[in-house]
Amino acid sequence: MNRCKNIRELIPLLIEDVASPDERSLVELHCETCESCASFYKEALSIRKSMIAEKVETPDAYGSELIVNLNRRIDERRIRRRIFWRAIPAFGALTAVVLTVSIFMWENVRQKNESIAALSGNELALNETFFAELSDALNLSNSDEEYEKTVVRYILEDQQQLPIDRYVLASSAMDESEFESFVNEIKSVSL
Amino acid sequence: MEHPKELKENEVTFNQLVRENHQKIYSLLRKMVRSHEEADDLMQETFLKVYKNLSKFRYQSQPGTWIYRIAVNTAINYLRREKLHQFLNLESAYSIREEVPNSPSEELREILRRAVGKLPPRQQVTVMLRIYQELSFKEIAAIMECTENAAKVNFSHAVNNLRILLNKVGVNFESL
Numbered sequence: 001m002n003r004c005k006n007i008r009e010l011i012p013l014l015i016e017d018v019a020s021p022d023e024r025s026l027v028e029l030h031c032e033t034c035e036s037c038a039s040f041y042k043e044a045l046s047i048r049k050s051m052i053a054e055k056v057e058t059p060d061a062y063g064s065e066l067i068v069n070l071n072r073r074i075d076e077r078r079i080r081r082r083i084f085w086r087a088i089p090a091f092g093a094l095t096a097v098v099l100t101v102s103i104f105m106w107e108n109v110r111q112k113n114e115s116i117a118a119l120s121g122n123e124l125a126l127n128e129t130f131f132a133e134l135s136d137a138l139n140l141s142n143s144d145e146e147y148e149k150t151v152v153r154y155i156l157e158d159q160q161q162l163p164i165d166r167y168v169l170a171s172s173a174m175d176e177s178e179f180e181s182f183v184n185e186i187k188s189v190s191l
Numbered sequence: 192m193e194h195p196k197e198l199k200e201n202e203v204t205f206n207q208l209v210r211e212n213h214q215k216i217y218s219l220l221r222k223m224v225r226s227h228e229e230a231d232d233l234m235q236e237t238f239l240k241v242y243k244n245l246s247k248f249r250y251q252s253q254p255g256t257w258i259y260r261i262a263v264n265t266a267i268n269y270l271r272r273e274k275l276h277q278f279l280n281l282e283s284a285y286s287i288r289e290e291v292p293n294s295p296s297e298e299l300r301e302i303l304r305r306a307v308g309k310l311p312p313r314q315q316v317t318v319m320l321r322i323y324q325e326l327s328f329k330e331i332a333a334i335m336e337c338t339e340n341a342a343k344v345n346f347s348h349a350v351n352n353l354r355i356l357l358n359k360v361g362v363n364f365e366s367l
Contacts (some may be wrong), residue, residue, distance in 0.1 A: 013343055013352040016321065018328055040285045043364045044350050047357070051304055056218040059227065063213045066231075067206055070238050075204075 003030070007037050011044050205242050212255055213238075215324060222319050223266050223300065223308075230324045233269060237262040252333060259334040263316050270312040306356040314349035321346055 013019040014027050031038040051097045216237060221230040240261050248257060307315060313335065320331045332342040357364070 008351060009344065009347040015350075016328075016346070018343065040354065043354050043357075046364045047303070047350065047353055050300065051307075051318075054222075054300060054304075054323075056221045056323070058214045058217045062217065063210055066213055066234060066238070067209050069235060070209065070242070071202075071206075073235065073239060074242055132250045138203060 001132055004034060005039050007031075007034070009040050011037070012048075014041075015045055015048055201242075201245055205238075207244055208245075208254055208258065209238055209240060212258045215255075216258060219319055219324055220262060222304075222323055223270065223315065231260070233265055237265045240265065245326075256330065256333050260336065263320075263334055267312040267316060270315065272281055274312070284355075302357070302360060302362060303353075306353055306360075309356055310349055310352055314345055314352065317342060317345040318349045318353075 010019055010023050010027050014024055017084055019027070020120055027037075027041075213234070217234055220233045220237075221227065224230050224233065237258070241258055244261075248254070300322060300358060307318060310318065317331060317335065320326045320334065321328070326334070328339050328342045328346070331346075332339040335345075337345075
């Protein structure tokens with residue numbers, strides 16, 4: 001059985017005419033007595049014959065078409081690479097701008113947070129009357145128990161273009177006329 | 192970055208290589224896939240790799256052998272992907288018999304074509320290079336980057352497997 005396995009490995013090489021004379025005589029001798037290997041030989045020969053009968057023809061003008069398509073793709077790739085290399089400095093500059101703006105904004109927020117954190121309880125505990133007027137002026141509801149905080153928050157968060165800290169700090173020590181003009185100033189900027 | 196003069200020289204050499212080798216590479220690849228479109232995709236992939244690596248090629252082997260090697264590796268990768276795809280779609284070896292043309296000789300040819308397509312990719316390529324391209328086992332070994340003996344063993348296994356596959360679907364070898 002093992003001998004048949006070896007012979008069957010040699011048969012295709014015999015058919016291809018690349019077996020040595022010794023291998024050839026070994027196969028031929030074996031096939032004279034082994035019907036199964038002899039039929040294997042015939043079958044392998046049939047397979048080879050049928051395959052060789054099938055040749056592929058290259059379509060007309062395929063070569064020129066292929067060269068055109070390949071050169072087009074090579075040009076496209078070259079253009080893409082050129083764009084890529086040119087985009088690098090632009091991308092770097094854009095990154096630098098974004099980074100600078102982000103650092104600037106972050107620093108701005110940080111400073112604002114610091115100044116808010118620095119406000120003491122007294123400075124935030126503003127005169128209730130003044131706050132009522134301020135919340136009216138800004139159309140805020142004063143039904144909320146924490147309306148003072150709402151007003152402060154409004155000033156701090158939504159009116160950031162005003163020099164908020166100064167207003168908030170100053171308002172705690174204002175008399176009525178000073179607070180009137182403070183409200184008017186806020187109105188003139190925000191409304 | 193390539194110098195424009197070098198680029199121009201590369202292009203001339205490349206176009207020359209495509210002209211000289213496209214027919215034999217096409218006939219090899221066309222045998223391995225189902226349609227002209229698939230063969231054309233593989234041809235373009237092969238020759239783009241040739242272009243990309245042209246400046247590195249040192250002419251230690253024949254350019255034709257080098258291009259064959261690129262084509263064969265491209266085809267083997269493609270066939271492996273395809274086989275995985277077929278496996279995932281649960282196609283069996285018996286699909287060799289399905290939907291074959293009506294004419295008996297064309298039917299047998301189609302069955303044989305499909306049986307070759309069922310071989311492991313390296314065996315399939317070895318059969319193609321030997322039978323269709325009529326290359327020597329020495330040349331096949333150079334392309335497949337193996338020993339001549341390994342190429343012969345691969346070929347023998349391919350023929351054995353083909354015979355087994357064709358027997359399974361009941362092909363009459365007398366009619367082949």
